[in-house]
Amino acid sequence: MILSSLSPVSWFNDFLGVAYRYYDLRMNIVPLFSERKEATNLWNETINWWIDPSIKIRFVEIGDEYWFIMGSESQKPDSNLSFFKVLSKSDNYERFKKGHGGEAYLRLGVYSEQTLEDAKKDALCNCGHAAKDHDEGDNDECLYNICDCKKFSSFQVNLLKRKKTITDISFIEEQNVKEDPLTWNCLYVNKYSKTN
Numbered sequence: 001m002i003l004s005s006l007s008p009v010s011w012f013n014d015f016l017g018v019a020y021r022y023y024d025l026r027m028n029i030v031p032l033f034s035e036r037k038e039a040t041n042l043w044n045e046t047i048n049w050w051i052d053p054s055i056k057i058r059f060v061e062i063g064d065e066y067w068f069i070m071g072s073e074s075q076k077p078d079s080n081l082s083f084f085k086v087l088s089k090s091d092n093y094e095r096f097k098k099g100h101g102g103e104a105y106l107r108l109g110v111y112s113e114q115t116l117e118d119a120k121k122d123a124l125c126n127c128g129h130a131a132k133d134h135d136e137g138d139n140d141e142c143l144y145n146i147c148d149c150k151k152f153s154s155f156q157v158n159l160l161k162r163k164k165t166i167t168d169i170s171f172i173e174e175q176n177v178k179e180d181p182l183t184w185n186c187l188y189v190n191k192y193s194k195t196n
């Protein structure tokens with residue numbers, strides 16, 4: 001396929017990752033940003049103008065990673081963007097893959113690191129133990145003998161309120177990407193044309 005036969009797509013991947021959360025009776029797909037302002041601007045300038053039934057989310061697994069691909073027709077096509085990110089497979093991703101049932105909400109999220117002081121007592125550290133099991137004295141080390149965690153670290157995701165409903169979600173094998181124009185455009189522009 002010749003690239004010029006495709007309509008032009010501007011690809012955006014300057015975000016942190018994607019969270020999958022069960023919230024409001026549906027799975028939520030949550031692209032993550034470090035600043036609330038950045039997420040709000042992107043929503044106002046781009047996603048707000050998307051036409052819900054035309055929003056597409058595609059996943060292509062390649063080894064231990066997967067490509068997250070998202071695009072839509074827009075009421076403001078001149079400033080439209082499509083999103084992609086290459087991410088490591090995770091338990092939450094696998095849960096989403098099994099449980100989405102063909103529908104999800106799209107929301108943007110703000111990702112922030114938490115310190116022991118900010119965290120609720122039952123918040124989980126990245127070591128798997130709760131905040132209350134970490135020393136609140138001079139350092140934050142985990143009190144479990146078997147654990148070598150020296151410092152409490154955790155994160156939280158704040159979801160922005162506005163949402164879009166997505167009903168077009170597919171998981172595509174790499175060998176079939178040419179059959180899906182959005183996916184093919186993404187992989188062609190961001191992978192195949194660069195590795196030749």
Ligand SMILES: [Zn+2]
Pocket residue numbers: 125126127128129134141142149150151152153
């Ligand atoms: Zn810990």
Ligand SMILES: [Zn+2]
Pocket residue numbers: 125127128129142143144147148149
């Ligand atoms: Zn621990």
